[in-house]
Amino acid sequence: MSDALTVDHEIDEDSGLPILSMPRDGLPALVDTPQALDECIASLGSGSGPVAIDTERAQSFRYSAKAYLLQFRRAGSGTWLIDPEAFEPAPGTVSDLGALREALASAEWIIHAATQDLPCLVELGLWPHTLFDTELAGRLLGLDHVGLGHMVEHYFGLHLLKEHSAADWSTRPLPRDWIAYAALDVELLVELRDKIRAELAEVGKLEWAAQEFAHLARACRLPVPARKEPWRRTHGTHTVHSRRGLALVRALWTERDEIARALDKAPGKIVPDKAITELAAKVVKDDAPVPGARELDSVMGFHYRIAKQHRDRWLKACEQTAALPAGELPSLHAVHDGPPQPRSWQRTRPEAWDRWQRIRPAANALAEQLVMPSENLVSPDALRRLAWDPLPSNDEQSIDARLAEYEVRPWQRALLDPVLGAALRA
Numbered sequence: 359m360s361d362a363l364t365v366d367h368e369i370d371e372d373s374g375l376p377i378l379s380m381p382r383d384g385l386p387a388l389v390d391t392p393q394a395l396d397e398c399i400a401s402l403g404s405g406s407g408p409v410a411i412d413t414e415r416a417q418s419f420r421y422s423a424k425a426y427l428l429q430f431r432r433a434g435s436g437t438w439l440i441d442p443e444a445f446e447p448a449p450g451t452v453s454d455l456g457a458l459r460e461a462l463a464s465a466e467w468i469i470h471a472a473t474q475d476l477p478c479l480v481e482l483g484l485w486p487h488t489l490f491d492t493e494l495a496g497r498l499l500g501l502d503h504v505g506l507g508h509m510v511e512h513y514f515g516l517h518l519l520k521e522h523s524a525a526d527w528s529t530r531p532l533p534r535d536w537i538a539y540a541a542l543d544v545e546l547l548v549e550l551r552d553k554i555r556a557e558l559a560e561v562g563k564l565e566w567a568a569q570e571f572a573h574l575a576r577a578c579r580l581p582v583p584a585r586k587e588p589w590r591r592t593h594g595t596h597t598v599h600s601r602r603g604l605a606l607v608r609a610l611w612t613e614r615d616e617i618a619r620a621l622d623k624a625p626g627k628i629v630p631d632k633a634i635t636e637l638a639a640k641v642v643k644d645d646a647p648v649p650g651a652r653e654l655d656s657v658m659g660f661h662y663r664i665a666k667q668h669r670d671r672w673l674k675a676c677e678q679t680a681a682l683p684a685g686e687l688p689s690l691h692a693v694h695d696g697p698p699q700p701r702s703w704q705r706t707r708p709e710a711w712d713r714w715q716r717i718r719p720a721a722n723a724l725a726e727q728l729v730m731p732s733e734n735l736v737s738p739d740a741l742r743r744l745a746w747d748p749l750p751s752n753d754e755q756s757i758d759a760r761l762a763e764y765e766v767r768p769w770q771r772a773l774l775d776p777v778l779g780a781a782l783r784a
Contacts, residue, residue: 370517378516381541386437388532390444395458398430398438403461405435408490410468410547413475414527414540419627421618425478426527431544432465439540442482443530459484466490468551470506470543476578489575490567492547495554498563498570500729510546513553518542566769570734573767590692594635601687602679603641606648608688609675610634617668628668633659644687648680696739697746707746713782714745720781724773736774740764744778752782 368377389398402409414427428440445455467486469475471493479485496504501512510518522539532540558564585591589611590604598604611634618625637657640649654660654672665672703711721741725732743764749756754775761771 373511373517375511375515375517378510378518378542378545380538381437381545383436385534385537386439386541388439388441388537390441395440395445398440399458399461401435402430402432402438402458405432407433408466408468408548408551409462410544410551411475411479412470412540412543412547413478414525415478416526416528417624418524419526419624420528421622421624423478424481425475427532427540428479428482429540429544431547433548437541437544439537443528455482455484463487468492468547470509470547472574472578476574477582480578485579486575489571490551490555491571491574492550492554494570494574494734495558495567497734498567498730499554499557499561500731506543509550513550514546569767569769573765586695587688587692592634593631594639597635598638598641599690600641600644600646601684601690602644602646602648602682603638604688604690605682605686606638606641606676606679607634609679610637610672613668613671613675617664617671621664623664627662627664629662629665629672630659633657633665644684648676650676697742700742700745709748710746713748714742716781716784717741717745717778720777721774724777728773736761736766736770737764740766749782752779754779757782
């Protein structure tokens with residue numbers, strides 16, 4: 359297959375492999391008019407076999423996680439790059455590329471790391487009925503490296519350039535080398551899927567992969583629950599040791615989020631997380647003074663150009679935090695929907711700690727035996743929940759029913775039930 363590709367004469371210094379530099383059909387034009395979109399849909403719809411799909415976003419630059427470029431490749435059709443911004447719907451409505459979805463409804467969608475791309479595809483009205491995730495398949499096979507570049511090297515002996523992966527894909531016009539990069543991301547996906555599928559079948563993991571892919575295809579259309587207290591994910595929050603300090607993190611995070619949303623800029627481009635937590639960490643006790651103008655100006659992150667434009671808002675957040683009564687301060691620790699992290703169990707819930715010490719090593723050993731990461735055999739959350747609450751009995755039927763409640767797939771349960779049952783009865 360590599361013979362049909364345009365390979366750079368230059369050899370990559372790190373891998374020693376020839377560099378894949380240009381799509382075999384040359385640079386595709388950007389689909390950004392209704393007429394071009396109609397042609398694209400007709401071509402992809404008349405193609406054969408599975409369709410390779412990728413997206414490019416701009417999350418390091420923009421507030422939203424929406425797609426700024428869609429890449430498709432299918433046998434008999436070639437590669438197409440669609441600019442979804444050119445088909446932006448009227449304000450207040452949802453973009454819907456329904457005709458494209460219908461054209462590809464019967465095709466298997468091949469995506470590398472589908473959990474990253476599916477949300478922004480669904481946002482555009484695009485979702486698969488049948489899916490093949492090459493990255494997840496690589497994990498099930500126990501490959502050491504499952505990035506697309508590494509897998510192209512492993513299976514094709516070619517080096518795939520990845521220098522534009524973190525680019526601002528909202529940029530227009532797109533530079534020529536960016537277009538080549540985007541097209542190459544789907545150039546070999548169909549062939550990669552064929553090789554991986556054969557390998558999965560050879561080692562008896564094809565049905566496991568099929569169940570995982572079906573789960574992803576179903577889950578991608580389910581509503582995403584709103585994250586509770588999203589401000590707690592601010593990097594460096596662990597350095598803030600008072601409730602009022604955490605309240606300041608919350609206030610500054612909220613102001614920053616509103617500004618970032620209005621400007622459609624990544625929050626870190628407004629004020630970095632480090633600046634927020636550095637300022638909040640100065641509130642060492644709940645009754646300590648909240649930072650004012652002098653302390654704010656001493657933190658470098660608030661010197662960003664956009665941050666300085668909103669200095670009054672940061673100071674207002676500080677003043678409001680200082681005025682909060684004790685009853686409105688956040689707790690020092692987040693409230694979990696499920697069990698807390700196991701590190702506290704030995705002291706607070708010793709029975710659960712004992713179960714955890716039995717089933718976690720058993721699950722890890724089974725994953726090692728199956729040559730796959732333990733989190734792909736069973737999610738850490740499902741394993742924690744199983745340990746947290748006692749079962750009616752430690753037989754395989756009780757374990758299977760509980761794991762099914764946590765959406766553990768049938769192939770996983772069939773492997774786990776006897777192993778975890780034996781560990782709990784030991």
